[in-house]
Amino acid sequence: MTERELWERYQRHLCVVPSVGLTLDISRMNFGADFLDGMRSRMDAAFQAMDALEKGAIANPDEKRRVGHYWLRAPELAPEAGLKTAITDMQAQVAAFAKDVHAGKVKPARAAKFTQVLIVGIGGSALGPQLVADALGSGRDAMQVHFLDNTDPDGMDRVLNGLGEQLAETLAVVISKSGGTKETRNGMLEAEAAWKQRGLDFGAHAVAVTGDGSELDAYAKGHKWLRTFPMWDWVGGRTSVMSAVGLLPAWLQGLDVDGFLAGAKDMDAATRVHDVAANPAALLALMWFHAGGGKGQKDMVILPYKDRLMLMSKYLQQLVMESLGKELSLDGQVVNQGIAVYGNKGSTDQHAYVQQLREGVNNFFVTFVEVLKDRDGKSLAVEGENTSGDYLLGFLLGTRRALFEKGRESMTLTVPDVSARTVGALVALYERAVGLYASLVNINAYHQPGVEAGKKAAGRVLELQGKLLSKLKAAKAEARSADQLAQDIGAAEEVETVFKLLQHLSANGDHGVKRTGGARPAEARFQSA
Numbered sequence: 001m002t003e004r005e006l007w008e009r010y011q012r013h014l015c016v017v018p019s020v021g022l023t024l025d026i027s028r029m030n031f032g033a034d035f036l037d038g039m040r041s042r043m044d045a046a047f048q049a050m051d052a053l054e055k056g057a058i059a060n061p062d063e064k065r066r067v068g069h070y071w072l073r074a075p076e077l078a079p080e081a082g083l084k085t086a087i088t089d090m091q092a093q094v095a096a097f098a099k100d101v102h103a104g105k106v107k108p109a110r111a112a113k114f115t116q117v118l119i120v121g122i123g124g125s126a127l128g129p130q131l132v133a134d135a136l137g138s139g140r141d142a143m144q145v146h147f148l149d150n151t152d153p154d155g156m157d158r159v160l161n162g163l164g165e166q167l168a169e170t171l172a173v174v175i176s177k178s179g180g181t182k183e184t185r186n187g188m189l190e191a192e193a194a195w196k197q198r199g200l201d202f203g204a205h206a207v208a209v210t211g212d213g214s215e216l217d218a219y220a221k222g223h224k225w226l227r228t229f230p231m232w233d234w235v236g237g238r239t240s241v242m243s244a245v246g247l248l249p250a251w252l253q254g255l256d257v258d259g260f261l262a263g264a265k266d267m268d269a270a271t272r273v274h275d276v277a278a279n280p281a282a283l284l285a286l287m288w289f290h291a292g293g294g295k296g297q298k299d300m301v302i303l304p305y306k307d308r309l310m311l312m313s314k315y316l317q318q319l320v321m322e323s324l325g326k327e328l329s330l331d332g333q334v335v336n337q338g339i340a341v342y343g344n345k346g347s348t349d350q351h352a353y354v355q356q357l358r359e360g361v362n363n364f365f366v367t368f369v370e371v372l373k374d375r376d377g378k379s380l381a382v383e384g385e386n387t388s389g390d391y392l393l394g395f396l397l398g399t400r401r402a403l404f405e406k407g408r409e410s411m412t413l414t415v416p417d418v419s420a421r422t423v424g425a426l427v428a429l430y431e432r433a434v435g436l437y438a439s440l441v442n443i444n445a446y447h448q449p450g451v452e453a454g455k456k457a458a459g460r461v462l463e464l465q466g467k468l469l470s471k472l473k474a475a476k477a478e479a480r481s482a483d484q485l486a487q488d489i490g491a492a493e494e495v496e497t498v499f500k501l502l503q504h505l506s507a508n509g510d511h512g513v514k515r516t517g518g519a520r521p522a523e524a525r526f527q528s529a
């Protein structure tokens with residue numbers, strides 16, 4: 001194609017969303033002239049499924065749940081008055097609470113005000129708040145936000161020790177929809193211990209966001225925490241950033257929550273239309289289908305040319321992969337669907353994996369995210385009249401061209417700035433695209449049965465550890481091999497897990513297990529010290 005023909009193709013397929021100032025360029029995706037027409041009936045069915053979902057149909061049949069994240073920014077569209085009130089009440093509660101915190105009406109015992117927020121959560125109960133905090137935050141925020149999003153002891157030490165004396169002015173926000181996620185429970189207990197160590201009452205520094213009646217809810221109430229805020233079964237964790245999960249941290253940080261919700265609402269209006277050419281979510285879903293043959297054969301590389309959007313790929317990794325990575329279709333057929341997502345930020349990635357994108361295995365499509373506004377205020381001319389921002393665009397366009405020359409496909413999302421409105425709009429755009437794509441490939445986007453297997457297996461590992469420790473204590477100073485110990489606890493077949501457990505126990509002082517003997521598994525001996 002000549003440059004002129006590409007320009008024509010760019011204009012013909014450019015999807016413009018004036019309400020949020022966003023455009024989606026699909027001209028560098030190599031779909032044929034009849035692709036969009038050929039997909040029309042599938043797409044119509046996807047639109048109808050989405051319409052039904054928004055009206056309150058059971059869109060998550062496996063869990064028999066409704067899917068209501070679109071109502072979070074348009075409560076008036078909720079199918080029942082009770083749902084609408086639940087949302088507006090939640091919005092009012094989190095806003096009022098944050099106001100009281102900022103004003104020092106809700107205050108810690110040993111400081112005039114809360115100045116720091118520690119969010120404890122994982123997956124959808126952390127990724128949204130992390131994206132928003134990083135995209136929109138600054139040193140001038142009302143409160144600074146920190147995260148515990150794993151059960152890694154050293155990771156937690158780093159954050160808690162970093163807060164140090166500031167724990168006295170830190171508000172802990174423990175977020176878990178289910179209220180039973182072990183990583184979050186552990187983070188909460190470790191945080192509680194850190195507060196206690198400084199003679200502080202954790203409950204007077206803590207709030208929870210969780211489902212009514214959950215373990216966390218009971219703990220928070222039982223330990224007289226400051227407040228609990230609701231989470232509902234009709235909001236999925238990975239689409240919860242506009243529930244109290246994301247709104248409470250954003251309010252506390254002092255971000256433009258109204259703009260965030262308004263951007264999403266405007267994007268919802270734009271992506272609700274059944275006209276594919278005008279609907280960027282439909283076009284995204286169709287391009288994903290085109291690129292991967294409806295089977296996820298190509299990975300989605302998310303490349304925002306903006307530091308503030310660096311967490312977008314991490315956020316979309318959960319949204320896309322937990323939603324679309326499914327073994328079974330809605331009809332129960334084995335389909336093993338999914339699209340792998342990765343990325344970081346440009347132009348940084350041009351000095352890392354973009355080499356492979358241009359010359360290596362062609363198993364991906366790129367989504368560039370271009371942000372028109374470089375910075376607040378004027379820029380320095382770094383070379384001639386060129387600014388750093390001019391370079392950033394130059395690198396984006398250069399990479400887009402270099403990839404296209406080698407037959408590697410890309411799309412470009414262009415937004416005016418990184419503002420609350422834009423981030424809200426981007427979240428809403430991808431939420432809708434994921435839902436539509438799921439319909440195109442006939443899967444349930446709203447459950448995550450695969451995650452349970454790993455959780456169950458982890459439970460078994462910890463059960464084995466309990467047995468092992470009892471045995472080691474009973475055996476006192478007698479050194480035994482992993483094989484012998486596995487037999488001792490009636491788990492001969494699980495000797496590899498037993499060895500891994502012993503290796504970990506003996507590397508840490510917590511349980512008093514000592515390792516002697518050789519470096520190879522069969523030579524190692526373990527005993528209670």
Ligand SMILES: O=P(O)(O)OC[C@H]1O[C@](O)(CO)[C@@H](O)[C@@H]1O
Binds near residue numbers: 124177179451
């Ligand atoms: O909010 P919760 O219930 O703690 O769950 C956290 C995350 O864990 C998952 O259930 C997966 O294990 C995600 O879907 C969810 O976002």
